[in-house]
Amino acid sequence: MSVADPERIDQSALRQAQARVMRRLDRLRRALRAHLIVEGMFWVVGAVFAAVLVSLLLDRWLRFDPPTRWVLLALALAGIAYVVYRRLIQPLRVPLEYLDLAELLDRRAPGVGQQISNVLQLPDLLTAEDHASASMVQASVLDCAQALDRRDLDGTLNRQRRRKLLGEVGVLLGLALGFAVLAPDVTELWARRWLAGSPVRWPQQTYLSVQGVGDDGVLMVPRGELALVQIDAAPEFEEQGDGRFSVAGRGKTPLVVESTAVPKSVPPQGVSVSYRLSDGSKRRGNAEQFDETRFRYELPPLAEPATMHLTGGDDWLGPILIEPIDRPAVRSLEISALRPGASQPETIRVGEGTSQLLFLPKTQLELTLVADAPLSAADALNTGQPASGWSRQDERTYQLAWTMSESMALEFRLRGQRGELLSKPYFLAIGLLKDREPRLTIRAAGVGRRVTPVARLPLFVRANDDFGLGNLALDWELASIREGKQHVETEQLPLADLTPPDENTELLTQFEYDNELALSDTGLVAGNVLKLRGVATDASALGEQTGHSRWLQFQIVTPDELFYEILMRQREQRAQFAEALESAKAQAKGLAELDGTAALPGLARSQQVINRRVWKVANQLSASLVEMTLNDLANEQARDNLQSAIITPLETLHADLLSRLRAEIDAVGRGGQVAEDKRAEAQALADQSVEVMESILAQMALWESFIDVINQLRHIVEQQSDILKDSEEMQQERTESLFVE
Structure with a gap:
């Protein structure tokens, strides 16, 4: 096979053919990129529109809070970024070389890609050592170029789809723009919530x-x-x-x-x-x-x-x-009190003692409240009204200063800084302590309201004061008849000076005076009326105050008159004792005739009555003896006789025989039947009690006879004294008459 001479090939024709094809491919590349941009824009605008629409609807419905919006916005932006990259950036990054375009065109128009490849690649064979036939290469290139010239390469692109996508992009943008124009407030609010993070x-x-x-x-x-x-x-x-x-x-x-x-x-x-x-x-x-x-x-x-x-x-x-x-609470509450007359204030911690908070008028008080937590405010109310002088010292401490003039019912309300919680109400009562005048009691035990001129009055005076006593005295008021008119004499007898010797000695708040007041040296006579009362002054810093007891009134009578009254009372007691003796005899007889337990309750009650009568007679006679002694009635021998022969036996009778008899009577029928031995013992005690009572009653009669004899002798002596006095006066008158003659 012979090889043609390369110089004899028409190189210009090949280059022109390649140039035409490349120019058309360049136009096709630009058109394809524009198509990719439009399609990417559609996807991006659609994704943005969908994200905005979904976020608007969901946010309007569910009202996302900012953190949720931020998360959803981040997810939406990530999705949009993915769409931008996947549908826009990545397609545009494809290089789209001539052979790539040839491959794409071959998919739409089979054979076109091969023709483009022949035009672009076959001339390269002419430069190789083992190149093909130049004429064949030229012929093939030119044939393919002519075939491509007859092809509409741009027609392979779907321009209708691009126009549709552009329209849809315009519609989406128009919808968005129209919504923004028609609802600018909603659009702005959406943008601020999603894009600006506004709350x-x-x-x-x-x-x-x-x-x-x-x-x-x-x-x-x-x-x-x-x-x-x-x-x-x-x-x-x-x-x-x-x-x-x-x-x-x-x-x-x-x-x-x-x-x-x-x-x-x-x-x-x-x-x-x-x-x-x-x-x-x-x-x-x-x-x-x-x-x-x-x-x-x-x-x-x-x-x-x-x-x-x-x-x-x-x-x-x-x-x-x-x-x-925790609610705020009061940690400590202190009161500093400067009492009238004091030089140093006293500090009182509220709640540590059980005593009431009572202060004198004019006491200077300062209350300090300390809370257990920082406070934003604290109120102090007095009887429901804000307390005057309430002040804040620091975030935990408040103070209230005032001068005591009336009682206060304070209520504290604390408000904590954390949470503005109110404390539970804290109540505090501060009372006004009135320094009362001294209180006195007076009595004269052992004497009645009728006394003799030589009586001894056993005075007992008790004085009490809130803060301290100063002096104790006795007011004396004597009423008599002089020249047919009432005459009143008053006098104050000092009893005790209670003022402390120095400032370190505490004042006495209670004092008792117990002593006898002898009337023999006062010159009282029968017919006078004597009134006595205790009087005391205090040592108050607010001013001296005087207190008085009740009046004790005594009628001054002759000894014979008072003695006669006492004897009448003693005879009355003797009559009651005689009745008790008769009851005792009847009881002894009942015990002797006892034949069953039915009569025992009556005997026990009778015995109880006898006991009370005997005790009452003993007490009354003892009181009359004291009165006789204090009024110097009868003589000492007669008073001793009354005590030893009558009062003491009565007390012994009550404490011994009668008590034993009561116990034996209770024991007689204890087993439900009469115990003969117990009845015999009770009978013996009853008989013995009757004998003792008869003896005491006889002593009462003897004592009255003895008093009658003494009184008769005293009257005889008084009559003899009067006769002697009259004889002396007659003798003196005769003597004076002789000298006158």
């Missing part, structure tokens, strides 16, 4: 807020107590300018609403509450509506934090952290 909410009908929630989103409640969550469905909006309004009490992220006017909230039909406890358990409930726009929910006592969510109408809020904290 501004979509317009809604209901707005809720929880009272007590701070800017940190924490609701503080009392630890271990039932707590009411107050929910307001018509909260107050705070204008921030530029048509923006905010609502507090919704957690960490405040609610911002844009409106030309103050938004209005429509109360929902109900508010649901859900909260999660520290142990992970969840609880749900419905708030109770107690006002047109207000709801409340009662939380159980909490010791650990919990989180809460609320939903009502088209509004919701949360999570709100519920943190249990």
Whole structure:
């Protein structure tokens, strides 16, 4: 096979053919890239439009919070970026060389790709050492070039699809632009919420807020107590300018609403509450509506934090952290009191003692309250009104200073800095201590209201004062008849000076004076009326005060008159004792005739009556003996006789025989039958008691006879004294008459 001379080949024709094909392929490449750009733009615009539409609808429906929007926006941008890369960047990065275009064209028009390859690649064979026939290469290239010239390569592209995609892109952009023009507020709000991260909410009908929630989103409640969550469905909006309004009490992220006017909230039909406890358990409930726009929910006592969510109408809020904290309380309460007359104040710690807080008028007081936690405020009320002088010293300490003039009923209310929780009311009563005048009691035991001029009055005076006694005295008032007129003499007899010798000695608040007042040296006569009362002064710093006891009044009578009264009382006691003796005899007879237990209760009661009568007679006679002694009636021998022969035997009778007799009577029928041995013992004691009583009654009669004899002798002596006195007066008159003559 002969080889042609390469120089005889028409190189220009080959180059022209290649150039024509390459120019057409270049145009085809540009058209294809434009087609890829249009299709990529369609996918990108569609993805963006879908993301915007879905975000708008879901956000309008579900009202995502900023963190959720940020996450969803990041996912949307990632998806759009993927579409941009997959549908736009990656196709455009394909090099689309001539042979690549030939391969693509061959898919649409079979054979075209081979023709393009022949035109572009066959001339390269002419440069190889073992090149093919030049004429054949030339002929093939030119034939393929002519065939390609007859082909519409641009027609292989789907221009209708590109126009459709461009139209659809225009429609999507038109829809977006039209929506932005028709609803600019919605568009702007969407853009600000999704692109600017604004917390501004979509317009809604209901707005809720929880009272007590701070800017940190924490609701503080009392630890271990039932707590009411107050929910307001018509909260107050705070204008921030530029048509923006905010609502507090919704957690960490405040609610911002844009409106030309103050938004209005429509109360929902109900508010649901859900909260999660520290142990992970969840609880749900419905708030109770107690006002047109207000709801409340009662939380159980909490010791650990919990989180809460609320939903009502088209509004919701949360999570709100519920943190249990302790209420503020009073750690210490001290009162500094400078009492009148004192040089140094006294400090009193309230609650450490049991004594009441009582202070004198003009006492200078300073109360210091210290709380156990920092306070934002503290109130002190006196009988429901703010106390004057209440001042803040620091975040825990408050003071109240005043001068005591009236009783105070203080109430303290503390408000803590954390949570603004109120303390439980703390009440404190401070009373006004009135320094009363001294209180005195006086009595004269052993004498009656009628005494002789020589009586000895056993005075007992007791004085008490709140803070200290100064002096104790006795007021004396003597009433007599002189020249037919009543004459009253008064005198004060000092009894004791109770003033302390120095400042270190404490004042006496109680003093007892027990002594006898002898009337023999006072010149009293029968017919006088003597009145006595105790009087005391105190050592009050507010001024001396005087107190008095009641009056003791004594009628001064002659010894004969008083003695006669006492004898009448003694005779009355003797008559009662005689009746007791008759009862004792009847009892002894009953014991002797006892034949059954039926009569024992009556005998026991009779014995009890006898005991009481004997004891009463002994006491009355003993009292009359004391009165006789103090009034110096009868003589000492007669009084000793009364004591030894009558009173002492009566006391012994009551303590010994009668007591034993009562016990034996009770023992007679103890077994349900009459015990003969016990009856015999009781009979013996009864007979012995009768004998003793008869002996005492005889001594009573003897004592009265003895007194009658003494009185008769005294009267005889007095008559003799009167006769002697009259004789001396007559003798003196005769002697004087002789000298006169």
